[in-house]
Amino acid sequence: MRWTLKPKPDADKVKSLSKALNVEPTIASLLVQRGIETFKEAEEFFRPNLENLHDPYLMKDMDQAVARIEKAISSEENILIYGDYDVDGTTSVALLSSYLKSYYPNVSTYIPDRYDEGYGVSYKGIDYAHDNDFSLIIALDCGIKAIDKVAYASEKNIDFIICDHHRPGKEIPDAIAVLDPKRKDCDYPYKELCGCGVGFKLVQALAELRGLMLKDLILYLDLVATAIAADIVPITGENRILAYYGLKVINSNPRTGFKAILKQIKKKTLTITDVVFIIAPRINAAGRMKHGNHAVTLLTENDVDKAEIYAAEIENYNRERRDADKQITEEALQQILNNKEEERLTTVVYQENWHKGVIGIVASRLTETYYRPTLVFTKSGEKLAASARSVRGFDVYNALEGCAEYIEQFGGHMYAAGLTLFEKDFENFKNEFEKVVSETIDKNLLTPEITIDAEINLNEITPKFFRILKQFAPFGPGNMTPTFMTQNLRDTGWGKCVGEDNKHLRVVVKQENSNQFTAIGFNLAEKQNIACDGKPFKAAYCIDENEWQGNVSLQLRLKDIME
Structure with missing residues (x-):
């Protein structure tokens, strides 16, 4: 591992922000590193507000997209919501279809078969639309390169609206509307939306026509937060706001399908990381092992008993996925060696x-x-x-x-x-x-890099310090969990390897005149000699909470240690 310490931000900006917020200089430094330099910017960071979302009509072609959907509704056309088979695609389809169905019945969904049709818009999907009298397809999380497919649909008198977030090629499909903030000719202020995020902007624009407010759309944000987490897009700007409110929905009032998943795993409060490693793989497993339709069915189901049956099926797909993943990884590693x-x-x-x-x-x-x-x-x-x-x-x-x-x-x-x-x-x-x-x-x-936000001493780690750090969440690209470095650490004599096959390292460390902290280093057993030979060492780590027998304490989650 190579350790890279971020440059210290401007000292005057740190001092000014520290005073304005009444926080320690280290907290102010972390904020300035993230581009937050004023009280107002800090307020927006710590208190994400739906009112700070951008006007959806700033996105190129949004007016055409809304007009075409309204025309379809007034003419009682059949609308097909088409999306990719991964988490971003299936959540997008669940989002837009469930919103439109709340006031218009002639809406169906289509997820391509990963094996039969492959990624993105397919000729088979367009033929399905034609055979079943759909005159409008709205493609989500795909379509930006579907030039030939859109032309094929046009020959069959089927219009396309594309909602994508992937990079366009040299040519844009000749659709009624192409919503993609990465279009060079699109001036939308935030470029890093996921596919479901672009779908949400379309819902936001449609909702305005019906006199709905942003607060009326909050219950859809559990889907958007899941897509943001799974697609590993930056959790900055609009994504941060959408993820913040979406996580609140997941933890307080999730849709029936999420409740069914969460009932199986029995975890109380989910972070973005939990969404990435717990919810997303299960939704993905449907499209990986069987068909993405199973994910959409679960995410749009309102009946509790049915949702639990669907969730159990998806749990089985996830077990199959884990087994296949393990076997193929072993075979691939062997191939590299051979x-x-x-x-x-x-x-x-x-x-x-x-x-x-x-x-x-x-x-x-x-x-x-x-x-x-x-x-x-x-x-x-x-x-x-x-x-x-x-x-x-x-x-x-x-x-x-x-x-x-x-x-x-x-x-x-x-x-x-x-x-x-x-x-x-x-x-x-x-x-x-x-x-x-x-x-x-x-x-x-x-060489893997550990980016270190700041060097600190252990005596800076207090309950108040950690309480403010927790408010930096939700974490993700562009706003990663702060990583610290501390030098001159010594093990207090309790260091040992733990876990299955003794792969993990557990030490109790302190600096001179500091409190002691338990530190856990997953897969760091080979560093036991450095940590436990009585000599001082330095560590790169994040701070988190450890709950044991009802007691909650702060601990260091080691990323690496060096002499």
Whole structure:
């Protein structure tokens, strides 16, 4: 691990904010690092307000989208809500369909089959719309590159509205409206919405026409918060507001489908991290192992008994997903070793029978192991399909663009993408991807980095300090949980390895004249010698709470330790 201490922010700004807020300089420093420099900005940060959401009509084509939907309703047309099979897509479909159905009956949903149709808008989906007399398709979390598909739909007298957040290609589909804040010709102030976020902006615009206020839409925000968490978009600006209120809904008044999931896991209060690791995998499991329709059905069900049956089915899919994930990861790691590819700057593995639904998860696991841009391929019909994952600071989407001559289709983000290619091009692609990455990546990015917000002493960690830190939540990209560094720590003699196979390190540390704190380092057992040999050491850590037998205490969650 390489430790990078963030530059200290401007001392005068820190002093001024510390005084204005009556908080410790370290808290003020953390805020200034996040671009919060005034009392008003701090108030907006600590007290997110729905009134600070942007006017949805600032998004290009929003007026056309609303007008076309209103025309469809007045003409009693059938509307098909179409979305991708992952969390962002299924929550988007659940959001828009449940909102429209609250006052208009002629609304149905469509999720493409991951294996039969693949990602995004499909010809099969358009044929389904045509055969069932749908004259308007609203595509969510996909469609920005569906130029040929939109043209095909137009030939069948089907109009398209696209709500997407992926990067557009050189050409925009010829749809009635294309809502995507990443369009170069879109002046919408916030560019980092997820697909469900774009869908919510459409709902917000439609609701204004009916005289509804933002507070009337709060109950839909559990879906938006889940999509924000699962899609790992920045939790800044509008996303922070939407996630903040969405988490409140999840923890106080979640929809019936979420209640059914939460009943199985028996956890009281969920954070964004819990949503990422508890709710999102279960919703995703439907599309990975069976069909995304199961997720939409659960998320739109109002009957408690039915929802619990659907949630139990999805729990089974999630167990299957975990088993497949574990097996394929082991096989992929073995393939890397057998091919003696440890020294490459990229990981590209392929086996034709790997489960397409879990290759994205496996790519993430391999990235954790070798920490380099990674692609996991499997057979998909007559082509090969892959999921790509990257390391922090490296744009894998741009790298794929550099290999475009060997790719049939691709799309995605800086850190995650998907692609298809023909089997005859696999070896050429693999070599070209290694070449492009080798020529463009900063080699430092191939070593995992711990970004440290501030160096502090243990005596600064007080209940009040932690109480304010908790109000920085919800945490995520752009607003990560603060990481601290403390030097001259010593173990008090209680250090030991714990957990299954003794993989984790537990120490009780103190500095001279400080209180002592329990520190837990997951998968840090190999650092026991550094922590427990009686010599001083330094640690990078986050602060969290530990509850044991009804007692709550502050503890350090170690990220790494060094001599």
